[in-house]
Each structure stands twice: as structure tokens, then as C-alpha cells.
Amino acid sequence: MIELEVQVLxxxxxxxxxxxxxxxxANGFTLVRQRLSQDSRGTWLTMIVRGPTDRQLAMxxxxxxxxxxxxFEAGLAEGRPAMAAMAQAASAPGPAPLAPPAPLTQSAGPxxxxxxxxLPQLARDYPKIYPWLRNLEHAVAADAREASLHLAGRRTGAWVYKREYAMGARLTLVDAIKRIAVPAMRELASVxxxxxxxxxxxxxxxxxxxQSGCRFFSGYIEGVLGGSVEPQTxxxxxxxxxxxxAASCILEISH
Known part of the structure; x- marks a missing residue:
């Protein structure tokens, strides 16, 4: 089981x-608590949810x-500022003040x-996807660039896993990296x-x-490994x- 803090606008x-x-x-999670607030950008909904680790990516x-x-932003609920703010609001008398929760990151969501x-162009031309990723970078706002690359990577990685690796057995993280992530990445770059x-x-x-494009590769690896390892996070x-x-881009992969 995993407990997440999810924030949407x-x-x-x-x-x-x-x-x-x-x-x-629908994805097997339960809603532990939630908070709605408003600002000039719209309505913020912050949710603490708990559910199976293997359904996190799908949810x-x-x-x-x-x-x-x-x-959209999500992360482990432990120690998140919005979680603490909700707990304080729940114990205080009267209604909570109408203010946006603290952002999970400094950048905007995707x-x-x-x-x-x-995504349809990435799937159609895969693995020759870099022109479309460049188009994506230029099409989104500057503060949404990295989050958009990350989401595109995760969605592409999940699609590659389902297309090429989904019939395999669950693996340890090291085995999954060697047998799935490395071969999948070698379709896109020299790794x-x-x-x-x-x-x-x-x-x-x-x-x-x-500007760095590593967030796409981070998301891609998370997506391609998400369904293959135990636990799946x-x-x-x-x-x-x-x-x-740096001479090369270096990524660290962990549970």
C-alpha cells in the first residue's frame, strides 16, 4: 500500500x-481526506489517497x-506541506481559510x-520521436516544459511496455533494468x-x-518499468x- 498526495487545478x-x-x-484507491480552495487561476483540489502500489501509475x-x-502533481504524502495544512485546518475551529495549498514543486504541471x-505522433513514428518532442517543448509554456516532457515520457514508456514486454514475469528492479529498461532505451539513444x-x-x-531534456527519459523509464517490477513504484x-x-547524462533508478 502507498499513500499519496495529489494536487490538481x-x-x-x-x-x-x-x-x-x-x-x-476506480483505480483501487480510497480517499483519506481532501481540501478544495480557490485562487485567481481556478479551483485547487488536494487529496490524500491510499491504495495499492501497483495501481499508482494507472491512477x-x-x-x-x-x-x-x-x-497535476502527485507525490508521497509523508511530509508534504499541504498535508500538514489540512491536518491543521481539520483541528481548528470554524471553516478553513480559502487559500491555495502549497505547490508540490516550483514548476507548473504538465x-x-x-x-x-x-502521443499519437510519438506512437506512429516511434522510435523516431525527437522532432515531435521538440515540437512539444516549443508548444507548451516554459514553466510546464519539464512536467510535460515527463508526462510524455511516462505515457510513451507505458505504451512500449504494454506493446513489447507485458507478457513477461515480474522482475527485481535490477533485472528489469537490464532486461527491459536498457533495451528499451537503446531504441532511443546510446546508453x-x-x-x-x-x-x-x-x-x-x-x-x-x-535546456535539459532528461525529464522525458526519467518519465520513459518510470513508464516502461512500472508494470514489470515488484513493487511497481x-x-x-x-x-x-x-x-x-557533464560528459554524459546520468540517471539513478530506485524503488
Missing amino acids: SDRREGLLVELGRVVV EEALATHSRVLS DVHQVEST DWRDGQLLIQNSPLCSPGS VFVRNLFCRSHG
């Missing part, structure tokens, strides 16, 4: 909790791509519409697996002095990037 308050609550329940994708959701519009780290050489999305962290002066 919508343009309308009416029925938001009911609609997204149905998505949460996050369903919420992120929901027609009511303009911005541009779900643009990502969804790009090597060394001492627990994935090296991407001459990344097509990361050039010296340019996979985290990918960018350690070094060619865009920032």
Missing part, C-alpha cells in the same frame, strides 16, 4: 471532487489526463492537452548501465548550453546532464 469547482473521486476509487495517468484537470495531442546508474551518451534532447533521478556541462 481545474477551471470549475462544481462536481470536481465527485468526478475525480470516482477516478481514484496518476487517469487523473493527469482527465478533461477537468489543467495541472500541459495535458499538448501531451495528449503529441550503458554501470554501477547502478544509467548513462545516456550524446543525448538527442540534451546539448551543451541548452519506480523513481528516476537525474544526477548529471550534458546540458549542464
Whole structure:
């Protein structure tokens, strides 16, 4: 079981909790508590949800791509500021003040519409996808760029897993990296697996002095490994990037 904090932004308050609550329940999660608030951007819904680890990716994708959701972020509930704010509000007398919850990250959420519009082209031309990813980068707002690349990566990785690897047995993380993630990544770039780290050489999305594209690869690996390992929650962290002066991009993969 895993407990997550989910934060979404919508343009309308009416029925938001009911609609997204149905998505949460349909994916095997329970709604522990929630908070609705409003600001100039729209309605914020913060939910603490608990459910099976192997359904996390499916639930996050369903919420992120929901027609009511303009911005989406999710993370482990432990220590999240919005969670603490809700707990304080629950114990205080009277209604909670109408203020937006603290953001989970400094950047905006993904541009779900643009990502969804790009996915058919990625699937059609895979693995020759870099022109479409460049188009995606230019089509979204600057503060949504990294989150949009990450979501596109996760959706693409999940599609590749279902197409090429879904019939295999559950694997340990190391075996899944060697047998699934590395071969899948080699369809997109020159990579090597060394001492627990994935090296991407001459990344097509990361050039010296340019913006990093490693968030796409992080999402891609999370998506392609999500259904293959026990437990199914996979985290990918960018350690070094060619865009920032490193010789190669280096990713760390963990549970």
C-alpha cells in the first residue's frame, strides 16, 4: 500500500471532487481526506489517497489526463506541506481559510492537452520521436516544459511496455533494468548501465548550453518499468546532464 498526495487545478469547482473521486476509487484507491480552495487561476483540489502500489501509475495517468484537470502533481504524502495544512485546518475551529495549498514543486504541471495531442505522433513514428518532442517543448509554456516532457515520457514508456514486454514475469528492479529498461532505451539513444546508474551518451534532447531534456527519459523509464517490477513504484533521478556541462547524462533508478 502507498499513500499519496495529489494536487490538481481545474477551471470549475462544481462536481470536481465527485468526478475525480470516482477516478481514484476506480483505480483501487480510497480517499483519506481532501481540501478544495480557490485562487485567481481556478479551483485547487488536494487529496490524500491510499491504495495499492501497483495501481499508482494507472491512477496518476487517469487523473493527469482527465478533461477537468489543467495541472497535476502527485507525490508521497509523508511530509508534504499541504498535508500538514489540512491536518491543521481539520483541528481548528470554524471553516478553513480559502487559500491555495502549497505547490508540490516550483514548476507548473504538465500541459495535458499538448501531451495528449503529441502521443499519437510519438506512437506512429516511434522510435523516431525527437522532432515531435521538440515540437512539444516549443508548444507548451516554459514553466510546464519539464512536467510535460515527463508526462510524455511516462505515457510513451507505458505504451512500449504494454506493446513489447507485458507478457513477461515480474522482475527485481535490477533485472528489469537490464532486461527491459536498457533495451528499451537503446531504441532511443546510446546508453550503458554501470554501477547502478544509467548513462545516456550524446543525448538527442540534451546539448551543451541548452535546456535539459532528461525529464522525458526519467518519465520513459518510470513508464516502461512500472508494470514489470515488484513493487511497481519506480523513481528516476537525474544526477548529471550534458546540458549542464557533464560528459554524459546520468540517471539513478530506485524503488
